[in-house]
Amino acid sequence: MQAVGTHRSRVWTARVLFLLPVSVLFFFFFIYPFLFTIYTSFTSWRGIGSMKFNGLANYAKLLGDPTFRKALGNNVVWALSQGFIQVPLACLIAMILVRKPRFWRSLRTIYYLPNVISTVALAMVWVAIYNVEGPLNAILGALFGAEKRNWLGNPDTALFAVIFQTVIYIGYFMIILLASAMNIPRSLYEAAEIDGASTFQQELNITLPMLRGSLITTMTLAMAYGMRHFESTFLMTGGGPAYATTTMGIDLYLKMDALRYSEASTAGVFLILMGTVVITVLRKIFGSSDPMSEMAQ
Amino acid sequence: MKHTYTPAQIIANFLKWILLLSLLAVALLPLLWLLVSSLRTNLELQTNPFGWPEKMQWVNYTKALAMASLPRLLLNSAVVAASSVILNSAVTAMASFILARERFRGRDVLYTLFTAGVLVPVISFMVPYFSLITKSGLYNTLLALVLVYTAVNIPVSIFLVTAFMKSIPRELEEASVIDGCGFFKRFSVIILPLSRSGLVTAATFCFIYSWNEFLMAMLLTSSIESRTIQLGIKFFTSQFITDYASMYAAVIITIIPSIVGYVFLHDKIIGGLTAGGVKG
Numbered sequence: 137m138q139a140v141g142t143h144r145s146r147v148w149t150a151r152v153l154f155l156l157p158v159s160v161l162f163f164f165f166f167i168y169p170f171l172f173t174i175y176t177s178f179t180s181w182r183g184i185g186s187m188k189f190n191g192l193a194n195y196a197k198l199l200g201d202p203t204f205r206k207a208l209g210n211n212v213v214w215a216l217s218q219g220f221i222q223v224p225l226a227c228l229i230a231m232i233l234v235r236k237p238r239f240w241r242s243l244r245t246i247y248y249l250p251n252v253i254s255t256v257a258l259a260m261v262w263v264a265i266y267n268v269e270g271p272l273n274a275i276l277g278a279l280f281g282a283e284k285r286n287w288l289g290n291p292d293t294a295l296f297a298v299i300f301q302t303v304i305y306i307g308y309f310m311i312i313l314l315a316s317a318m319n320i321p322r323s324l325y326e327a328a329e330i331d332g333a334s335t336f337q338q339e340l341n342i343t344l345p346m347l348r349g350s351l352i353t354t355m356t357l358a359m360a361y362g363m364r365h366f367e368s369t370f371l372m373t374g375g376g377p378a379y380a381t382t383t384m385g386i387d388l389y390l391k392m393d394a395l396r397y398s399e400a401s402t403a404g405v406f407l408i409l410m411g412t413v414v415i416t417v418l419r420k421i422f423g424s425s426d427p428m429s430e431m432a433q
Numbered sequence: 434m435k436h437t438y439t440p441a442q443i444i445a446n447f448l449k450w451i452l453l454l455s456l457l458a459v460a461l462l463p464l465l466w467l468l469v470s471s472l473r474t475n476l477e478l479q480t481n482p483f484g485w486p487e488k489m490q491w492v493n494y495t496k497a498l499a500m501a502s503l504p505r506l507l508l509n510s511a512v513v514a515a516s517s518v519i520l521n522s523a524v525t526a527m528a529s530f531i532l533a534r535e536r537f538r539g540r541d542v543l544y545t546l547f548t549a550g551v552l553v554p555v556i557s558f559m560v561p562y563f564s565l566i567t568k569s570g571l572y573n574t575l576l577a578l579v580l581v582y583t584a585v586n587i588p589v590s591i592f593l594v595t596a597f598m599k600s601i602p603r604e605l606e607e608a609s610v611i612d613g614c615g616f617f618k619r620f621s622v623i624i625l626p627l628s629r630s631g632l633v634t635a636a637t638f639c640f641i642y643s644w645n646e647f648l649m650a651m652l653l654t655s656s657i658e659s660r661t662i663q664l665g666i667k668f669f670t671s672q673f674i675t676d677y678a679s680m681y682a683a684v685i686i687t688i689i690p691s692i693v694g695y696v697f698l699h700d701k702i703i704g705g706l707t708a709g710g711v712k713g
Contacts, residue, residue, distance in 0.1 A: 150616045151531050158528035158547065158587055165584035166550045169561035176560065183564075229456060232449055243453060245699050247460050252691045252702070254645035256663045257684045261463045264470075264482075264677075271466065271482040304459055308706070315707035335445075364554035367647060371667065385556045389648075397560050404557035411554055 173408070176401040183397045194402040204403065206379050207387040208410075210295060214383065215362030215414060217299050219355045226309035227351060231343055233310070234317040244314065247307030259371035262301045263288065266372075288373050291380035298369045298381050309354040316350035317343060352422045356415055363410045384410070464688075471681035478677055493682035502657050503683060506665035510687075513575050513661060514643040517582035521639045522632055524583070525590040529628075530620050532591070533598035534606065544595065550588035559652060566653050577653045578661065582643040590635040593705055597631025598624060634705040637698045644690060662687045 177194055179187040198204050229247070233240045250258065265272050266287035276282035287297040320343065328338050344351075366385030369375065375382035375390070384407050392400040438446070470478060471493055473486040497503060532544045562581060571577040601624060609623050647663045654660045666684050695702070 147616060151535060151537070154527040154531045154620075155543070157524040158591070161524065161580070161584040162547060162550065162587055164565065165558075165562070165581065165587075166553065168565070169558040170553065172561040172564070173557060229452070232453060237449070237453070243457065244703070246457060248699070248703065248706075249692075249695060250460055250464075252641050252645075252695045253464065253688050254647070254663055254691065256645075256647050256667050257467070257688050258463060260666070260680075260684055261467050265463065265466070267482075269479075269482065274482050303456075304463065306456065307460065311703055311706050360552075360554075364556055366556050371647070385554075388557065388559060392559055392563070397564075400560050404560065407554050407557040411552065415552070 170408075173401045173404045176398045177405045179398050181398040181401075182395050187398075190398075194399050198399060198402050198406070203379055203382065204384070204387050204406075207375075207382045207384045208406070210381065211363050211365065211383050211410065213295065214299060214365050215359040218302065218358035218362040222302065222306060223309055223351065223354050223358050225303070226306045226354065227313050227347065229306065229310045230313035230317050230347075231339055233314055234320075234343075244307070244311065247310055249307070250304040251308050255367045256371060258301075258304070259368050262297075262368075263372055266297055289377055291377050294373055294377060294380045298372055301368065301372075309358060312354055313347060313350050316347055320346045348422075352418060356418045359414045359418070360411045363414055364407060467681055468685060471678060471685045473678055475676060475678050490678060493678045494686070496676070496679040497683035497686060500679075500683065502665060503662075503686070505657060506660060506662040507686070509575060509658075509660060510644060510662040511690075513578045513582065514640055516575075516579045517586070517643040518636045518639050520579060520583045521586050521590055522636050525587060525594050525635060526625060526628070526632060527620075529591055529594040529598050530624055533595045534601075534619075534624060544591070547591045548588050551592075555585055556648060559648070562649065563652055572653060573655045573659050575659050578643075578646075578650055578659075581649050581653065582639070582646060585649075586635075586639040586642055589638055593635045593638075594628060594631050597634075598628050601627050630701070633698070634701045637694065637701050638705060640694060641691060 176187060178189055178191060180190045180193070181187040233244060264270050267273075268284050268286050268289075272287065273282070273284045277284065285293060287293050324342050324346075325338055328342060333341070364385060365383050366389070369381050369383060370386055370389070373381045375386040384403055388400050388403040388407065391397075391403060466483075469485065472489050472491070473484070474490055477484060477486065528547070532540060532547075566572050566577045566581075571580070605627070606619055606623055609619055614622060645663060646661075647667070650661045650664050651667075654664070666680075666687055
């Protein structure tokens, strides 16, 4: 008995030791920040001094703040365009590549490439591309005699311009959808072929329904990323001109930079909340899928 | 070919390749434009945004590297990325071993908690991270970035490595227990070597993130001694304000590690992405 007891406690000591580093890091960088954000959103705290509880004052202030409302609206545009333009486009490409046209492997590899390049570098390229004297205006001028535009400097085109450049990241969703499409049994298509179904009918009646789960997953991912978008816009426009491209993340950063810490935390709570809303709403509409394990990618 | 193509099929085929090639152009042209521009003169860049360099301007690269801060920033980034990858791999290998190979109550709850970390947008933690790092006296140190990058990648790494470790047949481990392997030996001799592929995938994602990360580096560091290359090309390139060609050369230098890594490890990356995707 004695021997078994010590053996057991030794195993438990080892287990705890092995889990400890991850647990400590997870506590300090996920759990503590989560609670801290929620807590400080109910206080008037400016980084120094004590945290004074002020109820829902920050929430009222934030919802009445035209900049934040603009940011929230932009994030909704982001989420919708990622979910309903980016993902369908990625799906179309996946449906083509799953039929293994020539070079499909190389195409798959190259399509994903922009995802490993730093946003700072790519943002710099896009700023140059969108420049008044830059390549985009040169191409449009040569092809259609279009007038030169200041794509990022004009409030009417800036949001479109910062969203359009995300098309280079399509490979991410495409790879997830392609992997799923490759798992569809060939026999389904062979049977359809015998029944005389055209390629188009096969795609519509076999591929799309079979991809349903992955489509929900990628849409959830895309829309959640739309809600938390920060980096490329911050680097390309800083949220301007005149807040035309600002997002909740940028608003949070600017509030923090102005030492309005508790208001920044309130924006953080909204950011977390909107991501949760996206996931819950999509689950309600389309039924269950398991976006959580997919989000780990 | 058994049958001839109908006109409709020919048109469909044509449209298919138009689509595939346009996307190829969108994915590659920005990078190619950057590469070509980094080899032209500023005068060439100003007169025509396109065009081949009259003569390859390798001098742009010499000028970029001669910029006082660039080598230091590259070194900082390399140290931060390497340390984050090593630390992240070590801690997730240990935790994943327990989560994948040991049976105890609360295990699944713990696994769900760790992996659910990805559901939280880390940018909403700007204030607490800043406060935490400042209070612990780590502000403006490389260690601050190493800790943040290691921690932020835990959910992804745990997900990938645990899934991989779960797929190792139990018989291998049982045989080793009969041979007298204890807890630590089971980990270091059996499971760890067999999980190498999963660990490499997780490490690759961690490296790409750490090398490219911008926001936290901007938030948590303030001087050249501890800033990374991403901040460098955003802020310190003001030295290049009129010398765009050298600035583009500097940017090309910073993306070389990502490209080289991708060339060698793209199978791991695509495999890692699909590990989650197929279940959908």
